[in-house]
Amino acid sequence: xxxxxxxxxxxxxxxxxxxxxxxxxxxxxxxxxxxxxxxxxxxxxxxxxxxxxxxxxxxxxxxxxxxxxxxxxxxxxxxxxxxxxxxxxxxxxxxxxxxxxxxxxxxxxxxxxxxxxxxxxxxxxxxxxxxxxxxxxxxxxxxxxxxxxxxxxxxxxxxxxxxxxxxxxxxxxxxxxxxxxxxxxxxxxxxxxxxxxxxxxxxxxxxxxxxxxxxxxxxxxxxxxxxxxxxxxxxxxxxxxxxxxxxx
Amino acid sequence: xxxxxxxxxxxxxxxxxxxxxxxxxxxxxxxxxxxxxxxxxxxxxxxxxxxxxxxxxxxxxxxxxxxxxxxxxxxxxxxxxxxxxxxxxxxxxxxxxxxxxxxxxxxxxxxxxxxxxxxxxxxxxxxxxxxxxxxxxxxxxxxxxxxxxxxxxxxxxxxxxxxxxxxxxxxxxxxxxxxxxxxxxxxxxxxxxxxxxxxxxxxxxxxxxxxxxxxxxxxxxxxxxxxxxxxxxxxxxxxxxxxxxxxxxxxxxxxxxxxxxxxxxxxxxxxxxxxxxxxxxxxxxxxxxxxxxxxxxxxxxxxxxxxxxxxxxxxxxxxxxxxxxxxxxxxxxxxxxxxxxxxxxxxxxxxxxxxxxxxxxxxxxxxxxxxxxxxxxxxxxxxxxxxxxxxxxxxxxxxxxxxxxxxxxxxxxxxxxxxxxxxxxxxxxx
Numbered sequence: 001x002x003x004x005x006x007x008x009x010x011x012x013x014x015x016x017x018x019x020x021x022x023x024x025x026x027x028x029x030x031x032x033x034x035x036x037x038x039x040x041x042x043x044x045x046x047x048x049x050x051x052x053x054x055x056x057x058x059x060x061x062x063x064x065x066x067x068x069x070x071x072x073x074x075x076x077x078x079x080x081x082x083x084x085x086x087x088x089x090x091x092x093x094x095x096x097x098x099x100x101x102x103x104x105x106x107x108x109x110x111x112x113x114x115x116x117x118x119x120x121x122x123x124x125x126x127x128x129x130x131x132x133x134x135x136x137x138x139x140x141x142x143x144x145x146x147x148x149x150x151x152x153x154x155x156x157x158x159x160x161x162x163x164x165x166x167x168x169x170x171x172x173x174x175x176x177x178x179x180x181x182x183x184x185x186x187x188x189x190x191x192x193x194x195x196x197x198x199x200x201x202x203x204x205x206x207x208x209x210x211x212x213x214x215x216x217x218x219x220x221x222x223x224x225x226x227x228x229x230x231x232x233x234x235x236x237x238x239x240x241x242x243x244x245x246x247x248x
Numbered sequence: 249x250x251x252x253x254x255x256x257x258x259x260x261x262x263x264x265x266x267x268x269x270x271x272x273x274x275x276x277x278x279x280x281x282x283x284x285x286x287x288x289x290x291x292x293x294x295x296x297x298x299x300x301x302x303x304x305x306x307x308x309x310x311x312x313x314x315x316x317x318x319x320x321x322x323x324x325x326x327x328x329x330x331x332x333x334x335x336x337x338x339x340x341x342x343x344x345x346x347x348x349x350x351x352x353x354x355x356x357x358x359x360x361x362x363x364x365x366x367x368x369x370x371x372x373x374x375x376x377x378x379x380x381x382x383x384x385x386x387x388x389x390x391x392x393x394x395x396x397x398x399x400x401x402x403x404x405x406x407x408x409x410x411x412x413x414x415x416x417x418x419x420x421x422x423x424x425x426x427x428x429x430x431x432x433x434x435x436x437x438x439x440x441x442x443x444x445x446x447x448x449x450x451x452x453x454x455x456x457x458x459x460x461x462x463x464x465x466x467x468x469x470x471x472x473x474x475x476x477x478x479x480x481x482x483x484x485x486x487x488x489x490x491x492x493x494x495x496x497x498x499x500x501x502x503x504x505x506x507x508x509x510x511x512x513x514x515x516x517x518x519x520x521x522x523x524x525x526x527x528x529x530x531x532x533x534x535x536x537x538x539x540x541x542x543x544x545x546x547x548x549x550x551x552x553x554x555x556x557x558x559x560x561x562x563x564x565x566x567x568x569x570x571x572x573x574x575x576x577x578x579x580x581x582x583x584x585x586x587x588x589x590x591x592x593x594x595x596x597x598x599x600x601x602x603x604x605x606x607x608x609x610x611x612x613x614x615x616x617x618x619x620x621x622x623x624x625x626x627x628x629x630x631x632x633x634x635x636x637x638x639x640x641x642x643x644x645x646x647x648x649x650x651x652x653x654x655x656x657x658x659x660x661x662x663x664x665x666x667x668x669x670x671x672x673x674x675x676x677x678x
Contacts, residue, residue: 073287094296097286098305125287125341132264132337133284134271156262157366 005049009211011218012184017175019168020050026164027054030139031110036131036161037141038116040148041168044208048114050168051143055110060139064112067119073126076119080111080130097130104136116142117151128157170205184214186221186228198233202240216240249355251382251391255362259398262366266398270335270364272408276303277594279332279359289341291319291349298322298353302329303543319349321546324608326357328548328601339363340371347377370395420496423447427517428506447500454488454504457590460580462512478669481514483587485667490561490589493533515670534558539595541643549617552602553632554639556582556616557647560589564633568626570616572606575599 005012014020023039030037039047055062063083067076077096081089084103089096104111113119113127131140142152149167152158171179176199181187187195203209216236217228226232259266267284274282283301286293295318302325326334334354336342342350342363354361363374378391396404421443424434435447461484488505489498499518506516538558545551556567559582566585574583579596581588591599606614615626617635627635640647 094286094293098296098300101300102305122287129284129286132267134274160261160263160265 005211009215012211012214013182014053015179015183017046017179019046019166020053022166023050024054026166027051027058027141029164030141031058031060033163034108034137034139035163037164038144038152038162039141039166039168040144042170043145044206045168045170046207047143047168049207051112051141055112058110060108060110062110062112064114066114069118070120071118071123073122076123076126100130101133101136104130104138107137109138110141111138112141112143114143116144117146117148121155124155124158128161172205173199176205180210183210186214186218190228194230194233201237249351249382251384253360254378254382254391255360256370256391256395257362257364257398257401258369258395259364259366260368266364267337269402269408270337273335276329279330280335281331282335282337285336285338285341287341289346290343291346294342294346294350295319295322299325299546303540304546305544319353323353323356324548324601324604326353326359328604329597331357331359333362334359335362335364337364338366340365340367340374342374344373344377347374348381351381420494421447423496423499428503431503450492450497450500451504453592454501455508457488458484458505458508461590462508480588481516481669482667487588487590490534490559493535513672515672517668534592534595536594538645539598541645542598544643548602548605550635550639551598553617553635554643554645554647555595555598557636558645559591559595560584564636565629568617568629568632572603572614572616574616575603579603
């Protein structure tokens with residue numbers, strides 16, 4: 001699995017932020033110990049890119065799944081088994097669970113559950129059941145956005161089992177000035193005040209918003225054949241926020 | 249069930265440490281299983297969870313199209329595997345019905361249930377069921393006063409024994425040509441510690457099988473040496489080999505058996521070049537790996553048929569003739585076609601389970617395997633053959649399902665021409 005920048009943004013570099021490095025370390029540790037961990041933080045703060053970057057370097061098969069909101073245990077079993085076996089699973093949850101336990105016992109793996117905050121208590125219990133079984137050999141990484149930690153923290157069965165926990169947050173202004181000039185060549189030599197303007201009005205410290213802004217600004221700069229300046233910046237604001245007055 | 253037979257343990261923090269600690273007590277050979285309940289722990293799912301912890305793989309195509317009643321199987325297998333402690337993790341998930349059924353099954357098998365709840369206290373519903381179900385003849389032994397925390401339990405019970413290492417399919421070491429009197433010493437000198445331990449363990453198995461056989465004869469108040477009949481000895485040695493997987497394992501077991509027999513007054517010579525003969529034996533052995541595979545069957549007749557086919561190496565036409573009373577009381581051996589075949593201790597549960605099942609069918613000296621369509625009748629050779637093929641297909645084990653695969657007939661023990669037996673007190677030699 002290879003990490004891709006949001007919107008397939010070209011020319012963007014992978015920034016070794018603290019959270020990204022902690023995620024890499026956590027994933028390595030989880031795989032080594034077949035343990036359970038969580039990466040959480042608000043949407044757009046770089047979690048998905050971080051775990052996708054991290055899992056690209058591990059030497060075990062990675063099974064990444066995402067469930068619909070409030071799935072049933074049967075649905076969890078079906079999705080997991082379908083992803084692991086490559087076929088459409090049929091049968092009762094009991095039969096699927098037996099198969100799942102067998103498959104998860106075959107070889108070491110890393111299972112990533114994205115949007116883990118959508119799991120309800122029964123499903124968390126079910127995932128824990130699979131992981132606790134002494135025969136299974138998988139590391140489990142739960143990734144979640146808003147409310148994820150609050151959901152997981154409520155469940156003692158998970159709290160006591162989480163071996164690694166990485167929290168993502170929006171970048172501070174200082175971090176923006178440190179990170180963004182190296183994030184994309186578009187920002188090389190750009191006035192720090194302009195970067196802060198973009199962050200204040202548009203990105204708010206979120207990587208996803210910076211990627212969105214960069215994607216559009218890159219095209220506008222190419223069209224006008226000029227480097228990024230305030231006029232282009234405001235044009236991008238207008239494109240995204242619905243009018244020429246946006247961001248004023 | 250008496251109130252004292254039930255253990256309730258609380259784990260307020262729902263810790264992995266608690267799950268792991270109880271997990272380390274799981275040891276089927278020693279009569280302990282740890283059951284991990286899958287949510288939501290209903291009557292049916294709990295039966296599956298128990299069977300799974302007993303090694304059953306319910307995905308095996310055992311009885312296509314048939315509804316399997318799981319709880320009777322749970323009771324049979326708990327009794328057959330002589331389980332004495334059932335540790336139930338996350339017992340707070342049990343609904344009332346499932347808890348009652350669990351207690352009934354444990355009582356039937358004379359196993360003590362340990363209910364481990366991941367909460368500061370057991371749920372009120374659980375205590376209500378326990379109050380209703382458990383007998384408390386003394387009155388002063390209140391279940392509530394006997395609830396322990398995980399920490400107390402760990403302190404009281406001590407460290408769980410280390411889990412035995414899983415057997416790895418390493419090549420068997422090259423063994424010396426020595427006869428039994430110097431075999432072990434030479435192995436100790438030549439082999440690495442790890443390889444020596446493997447050889448030593450197999451020698452012990454062979455020695456134990458022979459000792460059991462000798463003791464059984466002694467208990468029948470027959471002379472320890474005069475009654476050692478050469479033919480019976482061949483049967484014993486064939487049995488010692490039958491449950492070993494490789495020629496090297498067979499030889500190590502034979503050397504161990506030779507020691508026990510020598511001390512009982514029988515000098516058995518087995519040349520090391522007999523290994524090449526042992527290597528031609530094409531069937532699998534009733535070793536631990538095969539036992540684990542056969543244990544995957546929840547149906548007792550399939551597991552028992554596979555185990556007996558491997559323990560004896562006999563073809564369907566001989567297995568078909570077996571009766572329930574062909575088994576010794578402790579299931580340590582089976583007699584058939586004029587021979588005694590020892591059954592390794594770790595595999596006895598497989599056969600005991602089938603005897604329990606046949607016992608429930610009010611069969612005392614009836615055929616060990618009965619016809620599926622007509623339960624009053626002995627199974628046909630063809631049906632048994634079909635059954636063994638099914639077992640072989642599901643497990644990948646090479647079973648003696650067809651007599652034709654042996655040029656000299658399956659009842660011929662390949663070492664018979666190489667082994668000489670001398671009864672020391674009588675001086676008779678063959």
